[in-house]
Amino acid sequence: xxxxxxxxxxxxxxxxxxxxxxxxxxxxxxxxxxxxxxxxxxxxxxxxxxxxxxxxxxxxxxxxxxxxxxxxxxxxxxxxxxxxxxxxxxxxxxxxxxxxxxxxxxxxxxxxxxxxxxxxxxxxxxxxxxxxxxxxxxxxxxxxxxxxxxxxxxxxxxxxxxxxxxxxxxxxxxxxxxxxxxxxxxxxxxxxxxxxxxxxxxxxxxxxxxxxxxxxxxxxxxxxxxxxx
Amino acid sequence: xxxxxxxxxxxxxxxxxxxxxxxxxxxxxxxxxxxxxxxxxxxxxxxxxxxxxxxxxxxxxxxxxxxxxxxxxxxxxxxxxxxxxxxxxxxxxxxxxxxxxxxxxxxxxxxxxxxxxxxxxxxxxxxxxxxxxxxxxxxxxxxxxxxxxxxxxxxxxxxxxxxxxxxxxxxxxxxxxxxxxxxxxxxxxxxxxxxxxxxxxxxxxxxxxxxxxxxxxxxxxxxxxxxxx
DNA sequence: TCAGTATAGTGTAGATACGACACTATGTCA
DNA sequence: TGACATAGTGTCGTATCTACACTATACTGA
Numbered sequence: 001x002x003x004x005x006x007x008x009x010x011x012x013x014x015x016x017x018x019x020x021x022x023x024x025x026x027x028x029x030x031x032x033x034x035x036x037x038x039x040x041x042x043x044x045x046x047x048x049x050x051x052x053x054x055x056x057x058x059x060x061x062x063x064x065x066x067x068x069x070x071x072x073x074x075x076x077x078x079x080x081x082x083x084x085x086x087x088x089x090x091x092x093x094x095x096x097x098x099x100x101x102x103x104x105x106x107x108x109x110x111x112x113x114x115x116x117x118x119x120x121x122x123x124x125x126x127x128x129x130x131x132x133x134x135x136x137x138x139x140x141x142x143x144x145x146x147x148x149x150x151x152x153x154x155x156x157x158x159x160x161x162x163x164x165x166x167x168x169x170x171x172x173x174x175x176x177x178x179x180x181x182x183x184x185x186x187x188x189x190x191x192x193x194x195x196x197x198x199x200x201x202x203x204x205x206x207x208x209x210x211x212x213x214x215x216x217x218x219x220x221x222x223x224x225x226x227x228x229x
Numbered sequence: 230x231x232x233x234x235x236x237x238x239x240x241x242x243x244x245x246x247x248x249x250x251x252x253x254x255x256x257x258x259x260x261x262x263x264x265x266x267x268x269x270x271x272x273x274x275x276x277x278x279x280x281x282x283x284x285x286x287x288x289x290x291x292x293x294x295x296x297x298x299x300x301x302x303x304x305x306x307x308x309x310x311x312x313x314x315x316x317x318x319x320x321x322x323x324x325x326x327x328x329x330x331x332x333x334x335x336x337x338x339x340x341x342x343x344x345x346x347x348x349x350x351x352x353x354x355x356x357x358x359x360x361x362x363x364x365x366x367x368x369x370x371x372x373x374x375x376x377x378x379x380x381x382x383x384x385x386x387x388x389x390x391x392x393x394x395x396x397x398x399x400x401x402x403x404x405x406x407x408x409x410x411x412x413x414x415x416x417x418x419x420x421x422x423x424x425x426x427x428x429x430x431x432x433x434x435x436x437x438x439x440x441x442x443x444x445x446x447x448x449x450x451x452x453x454x455x456x457x458x
Numbered sequence: 459t460c461a462g463t464a465t466a467g468t469g470t471a472g473a474t475a476c477g478a479c480a481c482t483a484t485g486t487c488a
Numbered sequence: 489t490g491a492c493a494t495a496g497t498g499t500c501g502t503a504t505c506t507a508c509a510c511t512a513t514a515c516t517g518a
Contacts, residue, residue: 407506407507407508409507409508410505410506410507414505431514431515432514432515432516433513433514433515433516434512434513434514434515435513435514435515
């Protein structure tokens with residue numbers, strides 16, 4: 001390693017845009033910073049990458065440590081590295097976005113004394129660093145990706161009704177979809193497995209529950225199938 | 230900056246996958262490494278990010294220095310940071326991909342003494358670091374992106390024939406397209422401006438030249454237009 | 459100069475996919 | 489048991505996609 005001393009080196013972080021969904025809104029998980037810079041401000045969960053872990057491992061570790069989340073859908077989003085984006089020194093951040101079913105996780109409980117909360121993406125407080133920009137890019141990516149990759153399911157419980165699924169798409173795409181056309185299209189893809197269970201505890205006729213058949217999806221993809229909403 | 234000493238820091242590079250096109254093949258620009266590690270091996274053009282320049286600036290600077298390329302289409306691809314991807318120490322690389330019209334640039338002449346050459350993407354030599362993986366990701370991105378963003382033009386001269394444009398798509402997508410359907414579709418989008426010039430020096434009826442109307446495209450996008458091939 | 463050749467440029471018809479649209483069925487609750 | 493809330497279902501007109509073949513034009517070389 002005789003030559004290594006000449007490399008410029010930058011601090012490296014990961015930040016995660018964690019999306020969740022309640023019945024009305026698309027939500028994003030934010031953490032209130034405990035220390036400077038930006039102490040007290042809300043920020044995306046994230047932190048420094050250790051020198052012996054991969055970027056994705058770092059993102060998953062931070063999600064676990066800061067929000068108690070594990071085994072979530074996680075994909076790299078974009079890398080932000082403008083000089084000056086961190087007031088301390090040059091810090092490059094590799095941003096990831098995650099999709100979780102809010103009901104699966106008790107976020108608050110898992111976060112060691114630090115404030116964590118879900119915010120509607122339409123009503124986010126002022127954020128630390130350039131996290132507002134990161135969130136904006138993540139939202140665009142989500143909107144773009146949801147129509148040609150079956151990732152909407154990640155925001156729902158494993159078993160869900162077709163109406164719930166339709167709502168996922170309506171909220172993300174910000175437009176209404178026709179119920180019959182939506183059902184026809186999604187069912188004809190053959191990615192949903194009908195269960196013999198129905199919704200519980202609703203004050204009206206209960207809807208049938210479906211499950212996303214990931215094995216079937218992978219199999220179809222090999223044959224050239226393209227998901228498209 | 231009293232707290233900065235505790236950050237882990239990683240060496241940071243950018244690498245560029247530069248795509249070009251000749252009449253037969255999609256090409257990628259490679260540089261033969263002059264120094265260890267991997268001295269003598271082919272690699273993607275790239276290098277260390279300076280602490281005072283943005284990531285994209287670094288990519289453009291490396292393209293200029295190593296390949297004599299400037300003002301090309303350039304977009305961030307993905308960030309690769311597995312520990313061990315560089316034998317020296319932890320090096321994280323932010324990969325970009327670029328699209329250029331090969332004819333516009335005399336690559337060889339501009340590269341100071343180092344070997345630079347275009348290779349067919351189907352016939353690439355063994356590459357340094359994890360650059361084979363980077364190239365693979367870039368190819369997937371290109372194939373995915375070309376159908377819903379008007380980037381095919383970037384691989385052609387400013388004025389081109391419809392047949393040339395069709396060929397771009399056929400080569401990238403690796404399938405043949407119907408001539409009449411292609412022309413109808415692309416012309417109906419209204420993104421091409423017909424010039425009053427025709428092809429020169431061809432041994433057959435000369436085709437009309439068209440130009441991509443970027444202003445028109447941006448204007449249509451604002452009104453909700455989506456390019457889709 | 460004319461025959462050959464290489465590509466340019468053009469239209470249609472059948473099949474498929476998409477969007478718009480409204481009523482009946484089933485369960486809960488008061 | 490009646491009011492309510494949502495589940496679940498089919499059709500038809502329209503737009504879009506695919507497949508397909510011939511004539512026009514310019515250059516080439518004998």
